[in-house]
Amino acid sequence: MIELDDVSYNYGGGELLSGISLTLPPGSFHFLTGPSGAGKTTFLKLCYGDLLPTGGRVSAFGKDMRDMDRDDIARLRRRVGVVHQDCAFLDHLSVEDNVALPLTVSGRDPQGEEANLNELLAWVGLSAQARSFPPELSGGERQRAALARAVIMAPEIIIADEPTGNIDWEMSLRLLTLLVELNRMGKTILIATHDLNLIRTAKQQVQARVLRIRNRDLQLAGADL
Numbered sequence: 046m047i048e049l050d051d052v053s054y055n056y057g058g059g060e061l062l063s064g065i066s067l068t069l070p071p072g073s074f075h076f077l078t079g080p081s082g083a084g085k086t087t088f089l090k091l092c093y094g095d096l097l098p099t100g101g102r103v104s105a106f107g108k109d110m111r112d113m114d115r116d117d118i119a120r121l122r123r124r125v126g127v128v129h130q131d132c133a134f135l136d137h138l139s140v141e142d143n144v145a146l147p148l149t150v151s152g153r154d155p156q157g158e159e160a161n162l163n164e165l166l167a168w169v170g171l172s173a174q175a176r177s178f179p180p181e182l183s184g185g186e187r188q189r190a191a192l193a194r195a196v197i198m199a200p201e202i203i204i205a206d207e208p209t210g211n212i213d214w215e216m217s218l219r220l221l222t223l224l225v226e227l228n229r230m231g232k233t234i235l236i237a238t239h240d241l242n243l244i245r246t247a248k249q250q251v252q253a254r255v256l257r258i259r260n261r262d263l264q265l266a267g268a269d270l
């Protein structure tokens with residue numbers, strides 16, 4: 046589904062990532078961990094096509110990202126939902142309008158999909174905040190709104206960058222429950238996190254592989270986690 050073949054990445058100051066080969070099969074659950082600055086966000090961006098590798102090949106759904114035209118990229122954006130580290134909401138739009146934004150951008154009418162939108166807001170526990178604005182949300186509510194926005198197009202893959210970075214443990218568990226539910230529905234999940242407790246808790250609920258960035262490459266973390 047997403048495949049990296051001998052991938053390297055260099056922002057210009059030397060290789061940050063090097064020689065990475067990995068397959069993310071459908072329905073898999075992966076965590077990505079590693080020290081700050083190791084390249085986790087960069088790795089995620091390579092997986093969802095925000096960056097192209099400086100060496101090697103990344104392909105998604107059987108197509109090399111380098112060969113994708115605008116239509117392919119638009120299709121990729123629908124099939125891969127991303128929860129960004131900073132959530133990046135439009136503060137002048139309500140929570141429900143922010144969550145519905147991928148629909149609006151792709152030319153669909155959110156009014157026509159209102160039931161779907163309401164169901165999604167209820168699923169993430171934000172029905173009461175639908176008409177609020179992003180600055181009025183707590184950290185945990187922001188992350189759940191970002192997850193709702195990431196899944197509104199029914200993507201097959203969900204990629205989340207430090208989704209529990211700024212929220213308390215109770216909220217982290219709530220978010221993890223949603224991600225586990227998505228995985229049980231067959232979605233492929235990739236999460237970058239520093240939070241080893243989150244990884245340990247997840248591993249009691251799903252079969253998750255833990256990847257660690259070390260010396261510019263990816264290693265499979267052992268059972269010590």
Ligand SMILES: Nc1ncnc2c1ncn2[C@@H]1O[C@H](COP(=O)(O)OP(=O)(O)OP(=O)(O)O)[C@@H](O)[C@H]1O
Pocket residue numbers: 056061079080081082083084085086087088
């Ligand atoms: N656009 C950019 N241009 C140049 N260097 C960059 C750019 N983005 C990131 N870097 C550098 O690449 C390195 C890896 O950054 P990245 O954000 O991928 O790490 P990370 O593991 O996600 O870190 P953190 O855990 O702190 O979020 C850092 O040294 C960062 O300064």
